[in-house]
Amino acid sequence: MLASQIAVAVENARLFAESAQRLAILENSDDYIGMAAPDGKQLYINPAGVRMLGYDSLEEMLSLPGEALLSPDDLQRYTENLDHIYTEGSWRGEMQLMRKDGTPVMVEQSIFLIRDADGEVLAIATISTDITERKQAEAARARQDMLIRAIINATDDWIFLKDHEFRYLLVNPPFAEYYGGRQPEDMVGLDDYELGTPEYLIEGDPEQGIVGIRNDDREVLSTGQAVHNPHDVINFADGSIHILDTKKMPLHGPDGNIIGVLGMARDMTQVERARRRQQLAYELGQRLNTLLDPDELLDEVVTRMSEAFGFYHAHIYLYDEAGQKLVVQAGLGEAGATMKERQHSIALNLPQSLVARAARTFEPVVVNDVSLDPNHLPNPLLPETRSEVALPLVMGQRLIGVMDIQHNLAEFFTEDEIQVLSLLSSQISVALSNAHSFDATQAALAQTEMLYRASERLNEATSAQELLAAVLETVNISDANRAGVNVFER
Known part of the structure; x- marks a missing residue:
């Protein structure tokens, strides 16, 4: 009996201890x-x-x-x-x-x-x-992710992330647009081969100076060092060739190991084109300074400028102050020759004319879609014109003429393009002014020399016959069959 009571007491104590232990866990x-x-x-x-x-x-x-x-x-x-x-x-x-x-x-x-x-x-x-x-913390990360995503999506630069298998983990809309107008999510999980990138761009082509997309990726993953390629050549879907400034760097995970390649690329095509055009404008300006014949100078301008910049057409008007009009003095190709031969002109006060407006305002007039501008005067000799810019040629407050340039692409004339052309128009104005000044100086020198020679011969003459011979020789009249000198006595 006592043993049973002891057993019950022990069991109760055990249960109480377990209960107390459970309660302690809950309480703490x-x-x-x-x-x-x-x-x-x-x-x-x-x-x-x-x-x-x-x-x-x-x-x-x-x-x-x-x-x-x-x-x-x-x-x-x-x-x-x-x-x-x-x-x-x-x-x-x-x-x-x-x-x-x-x-x-x-x-x-x-x-x-x-x-x-x-x-x-x-x-x-x-x-x-x-x-x-x-x-x-999740909300903060979500806000941060949203902000980063907004920045990534807003930039015109390409941004992408690849894993060790060269598959894209993330791309932004501008980069996806390059691949045939895809959506960013459509590119996730694909590599460059699966996206249709030409092999020579992926693996490189030494003859063309192309390092290769994957070679850059491998270098970043193997060395852990960033790679900068400022002259990355890329073919766009429309066949155009673009120059990218590409930077790739390793992306590290929480443990410090490299988990992929983060890349950023900026399209430098327009910048490179603008730089090249500024250089060409400078070289053309240097060439213009050596030309002193106005006709030769203008022909050189329209030819060299169109070759360098790829314009559809260019011609130059000179201002006829007496007639209050602008007359074509030089033009590109057959259309330019025809307009010059016809002495094509535009009245200075003609309201419906980009050329006349540029001449009146002394400001460039740019129309990047001529079909939308009521002031554009279509020229039947130039049916493919889609955009046009007219730049005044001035020296101080004096109008010299207008340079008119046309292209067969709409939206062609960017701000950078206009800056280069404005610089060039200033150089042309100076060169024309110098050429006209040279002509005037040469004419004045010739006249002065003639008068000087006449003065010497006249002073040496001792008879009416010698006086007459001196006059005829000085004014260079060689085919006269009769001449005389009238002497008046007082």
Whole structure:
């Protein structure tokens, strides 16, 4: 009998110890652990729950119904979750609770039923982990990702990320547009071969000076060093060749290992073209300074300029002040020769003329789509004109003429193009002014020399016959058959 009593006492002690141990675990947990009766009355809340929701005491918190601890936004969802819990036995997800001061706290919650031996529900147990900081960090990362994505998508530069297998993990819209107008998500998981990039661009072509996309990628992945290729040649889908300034660098993971290649490329074609054209404009300007014949100078301008810049047509008008009009003095090709032969002219006061407007305002007039400009005067000799620019040739406040340039592509004349052409028009104005000044100087010198020779011969003459011979020789009249000198006596 005593042995049985001792055995029962030992078992009770063991059960009490286990119960105390379990209670200690609940009491010392950092998670909010609570139990409520099926009718919603709070039965148990551990200290972490009291601290999490900012109540002054356990008694204060237990006196409230469970719904009072929920955010109003999640109250309906909690009711729906209870139906799921009674059907499935448990539920897990995110829920928003309310602190005593009314501020929300986001938790990850596990809810399950506690049943007796007969399966009757004794209580509803809840374990809530505060994930507010995690959600704030996730929101901050999401905002940062959105900002980075917005920047990546807004730039005209190409931005891309590749893995060790040279497959794209990320590309921005401008880069995707290059590959036949694709969407960025369509390129993820594909490599350059699968995207249809020519092999010589991928593996390189030494004869063309092309290093190769994949050779750059391999160098970055193997050395961990950035690669800069300022003259990366790329063929666009329309057949045009572009020059890119490409930079590739290793992308490291959290453990410091290289996880891929981050690349950025900027299309430098227009910049390179502008630089080249500025150089050509300078060289042409130097050449113009050596030409002193106006006709030769103008012919040289339209020919060299069109060869260098690839214009559809160019011609130069000179201003006829007496006639108040602009007359073609030089032009490119057959159309230019025809207009010069016909002495094609435009009245200075003609309102419907880009050339006349440039002459009147002393400002360049640019029309990048002539079909949309009512002031454009179509020329039947130039039917393919799509864009046009007229640049005044002036020296100070004096109008010399107008340089008119046309192209068979719309939207051709960019700001950089206009800057180069404006520089060139200034050089042409100076060269023309110098040429005209040279002609005038030469004529004045010739006249002065003639008068000087005449003065010498006249001073040497001792008779009327010698005087007459001196006059005829000085004015260079060799085919006269009769001459005379009238002498008046006073």
